[in-house]
Amino acid sequence: MKKLTPLFQFVLIVLLSVISITGAIAQPKIKKVELVMIPEHADALYKVGERVKIKVIALKNGAIFNDVTVKYEISEDLMPAHRSGEMKLKGNEGTIDAGTMKSPGYLRVKATITENGKNYTNYSTVGFDHEKLLPTVTEPDDFVQFWEKNLEQLSKVELNPMMELLPERCTPKVDVYHVSYGNIGNTRFYGVLTLPKKEGKYPAILRFPGAGVHAIGGNVKDAAKGAIILELGIHGIPVNLEGSIYSDLTYGALSDYYITNIHIREKYYYKRVYMGCVKGIDFLLSLPKCNGKIGTLGGSQGGLLSIVTSALDKRVCATAVYCPAFSDWEGYIHGRTGGFPHFFRNEKNRTKENIETIRYYDAANFARKLTAPVYFAYGYNDLTCGPTTSRATYNAITAPKRVVIGENVGHWLYPEDSEAMWNWLINQLN
Numbered sequence: 001m002k003k004l005t006p007l008f009q010f011v012l013i014v015l016l017s018v019i020s021i022t023g024a025i026a027q028p029k030i031k032k033v034e035l036v037m038i039p040e041h042a043d044a045l046y047k048v049g050e051r052v053k054i055k056v057i058a059l060k061n062g063a064i065f066n067d068v069t070v071k072y073e074i075s076e077d078l079m080p081a082h083r084s085g086e087m088k089l090k091g092n093e094g095t096i097d098a099g100t101m102k103s104p105g106y107l108r109v110k111a112t113i114t115e116n117g118k119n120y121t122n123y124s125t126v127g128f129d130h131e132k133l134l135p136t137v138t139e140p141d142d143f144v145q146f147w148e149k150n151l152e153q154l155s156k157v158e159l160n161p162m163m164e165l166l167p168e169r170c171t172p173k174v175d176v177y178h179v180s181y182g183n184i185g186n187t188r189f190y191g192v193l194t195l196p197k198k199e200g201k202y203p204a205i206l207r208f209p210g211a212g213v214h215a216i217g218g219n220v221k222d223a224a225k226g227a228i229i230l231e232l233g234i235h236g237i238p239v240n241l242e243g244s245i246y247s248d249l250t251y252g253a254l255s256d257y258y259i260t261n262i263h264i265r266e267k268y269y270y271k272r273v274y275m276g277c278v279k280g281i282d283f284l285l286s287l288p289k290c291n292g293k294i295g296t297l298g299g300s301q302g303g304l305l306s307i308v309t310s311a312l313d314k315r316v317c318a319t320a321v322y323c324p325a326f327s328d329w330e331g332y333i334h335g336r337t338g339g340f341p342h343f344f345r346n347e348k349n350r351t352k353e354n355i356e357t358i359r360y361y362d363a364a365n366f367a368r369k370l371t372a373p374v375y376f377a378y379g380y381n382d383l384t385c386g387p388t389t390s391r392a393t394y395n396a397i398t399a400p401k402r403v404v405i406g407e408n409v410g411h412w413l414y415p416e417d418s419e420a421m422w423n424w425l426i427n428q429l430n
Contacts, residue, residue, distance in 0.1 A: 037124035077337035104129040125380035135364035189276035194223035201291035203429035204228040204284040208298035208305035263353040311366035318428035322377040327389040337386040379409025
């Protein structure tokens with residue numbers, strides 16, 4: 001095979017990065033057969049005890065699709081379906097009586113049409129008194145002391161920053177660097193830094209990755225608007241390697257990283273990760289062009305890390321979060337949806353050691369400690385980080401906050417909402 005040119009290597013890395021970072025949270029494409037599902041209430045919100053009816057409309061190639069049979073299942077968020085059935089549409093419309101809920105939470109209807117042997121599925125989720133949802137996870141008595149001790153140890157770690165200019169990724173307005181710095185346990189944290197070329201002082205943003213192992217391309221678009229952006233990897237390996245390396249790690253040594261040493265509080269995988277994220281603030285503040293204003297941003301696993309970093313380090317001025325993972329793991333133990341990675345859905349995993357460890361790492365316990373303003377977004381149809389866990393975590397926040405809800409959104413954001421979140425963060429830092 002011919003050796004790839006530096007430019008082509010860069011394009012490939014960026015594409016792999018985009019796919020890896022947004023693959024689980026990318027907006028879905030329109031399908032040939034569509035099921036449109038519409039709750040009676042415009043805001044998809046109900047009071048406990050109210051009955052829910054969902055209107056279903058079938059389309060094929062964007063036109064009316066008549067007299068087809070719809071199969072449906074009804075569940076409370078990501079819990080097993082408690083009712084199922086089917087109905088034949090009258091024309092291309094029908095109504096599903098989804099029932100109600102007896103306590104705050106989310107009721108979901110999954111509807112499916114089969115056409116030429118292929119299934120086409122859509123979801124409609126509604127909330128019941130969701131402002132009353134609170135996390136089920138217990139906060140350990142020494143939660144604060146545990147993390148203060150770790151932060152003290154982190155403060156003794158030499159930053160020892162390293163920056164390598166990546167000329168093929170630079171633009172007329174932005175320089176791009178592959179960077180690394182010291183972390184606990186004689187490890188290093190890696191990332192890609194995008195730095196405005198124009199002289200001056202700028203706010204800085206720590207951007208955290210979604211779950212997985214992947215390369216990082218660098219956010220030159222937003223950096224060009226006037227912000228320093230450090231996009232971090234979490235695994236202690238360079239983030240500018242060939243894509244096959246990350247794939248090998250994803251299915252090999254790091255396939256189950258999120259539960260590595262989960263039974264040992266001091267050795268759990270994310271202890272090093274949380275500390276490395278906080279150390280990223282030291283790195284940004286060491287840059288001559290940083291004006292001292294730091295914000296955090298992330299979705300899914302990145303949402304978790306945005307919450308955690310802001311809670312642990314009060315130098316953060318603003319926190320942007322969407323559909324955070326690791327939120328209220330213990331929900332399953334209490335008979336409702338728990339947080340990704342849904343480890344406690346399996347009763348065999350609910351050991352005393354596992355439960356006690358995760359209480360020190362659950363996003364909801366950190367959410368209670370936030371003090372900087374928070375922009376929070378989530379979707380009712382999120383099948384990865386269920387809305388029950390996102391809303392409970394949001395409700396636990398006592399800092400100034402605002403929430404953006406996508407009634408038909410899954411584990412992704414509309415471009416307009418993503419842009420609004422970014423603009424809010426920049427305005428807060430300015």
